[in-house]
Amino acid sequence: MGLVPTMGNLHAGHRSLLARARNECPFVIATIFVNPIQFDNREDLDKYPRTWEADVRLCQDVGVDAIFAPSIETMYPPQSSTFVEVKGLQDLLCGRHRPGHFVGVATVVAKLFNIVPADVAYFGLKDFQQTAVIQRMVSDLNFPIEIRLCPTVREPDGLAMSSRNSRLSADHRRQATVLYRMLRRVSDKVSEGLRDVSQLRRYALEELSSAPDAVLDYLEWVDPSTLLAVDKVHQPTVVATAVQFGGVRLIDNMLLEPGSPS
């Protein structure tokens, strides 16, 4: 059984996860649950788009066998008081800016893994830190499930697919393409042999400055499994960023794979 956990508002990124699950598993289940405990602010939770009919259509279109869409009361009855912490990983990158977010993610994913007897679960690499947190949780708590990670799906202009994109104004939607350009610039510089993170950062910020309304939350080069910052790109490294446009916070990342060290 293949499981694709989602919060609904399904887009081409989710479709690719569901399609891969469909391809690889005889039975595919999608979950749709807007998990209140992973939202660090009430406005974000209220504004999260609920698009049930369209989501069901997309699932039917891909050939999903079942959708599990529990109520908040089912997932969090009033007496519930157990939460999953993935110490260290949960506090870095987005964790610094969104306190409690990854406890919410780890807790709901642990519950879904216990409720749905899946063999394999699919997650998108756009939420890179989330995949690191979930993989660590699965390993630490011996969940009998295999995690498969799927590449980020992008709009033709490079913007990573996200439910938040629909909240951007037309101008900010245009400006947001800078994220992918910035990551590509870094990746190109690494391919040219640059290894020093402070120099790579300079190129990245130069690119980012072309978007007048971009407000940088973070831009970091990290080890893919520990998420700890590195200052040289000698090993596979993830460059991860979060940038706000008009109050809409977007994240993106890219794996940098240096050739022989220079």
Ligand code: PAF
């Ligand atoms: O990536 C998401 O949509 C959510 O964080 C997840 C994994 C479904 C948990 O609520």
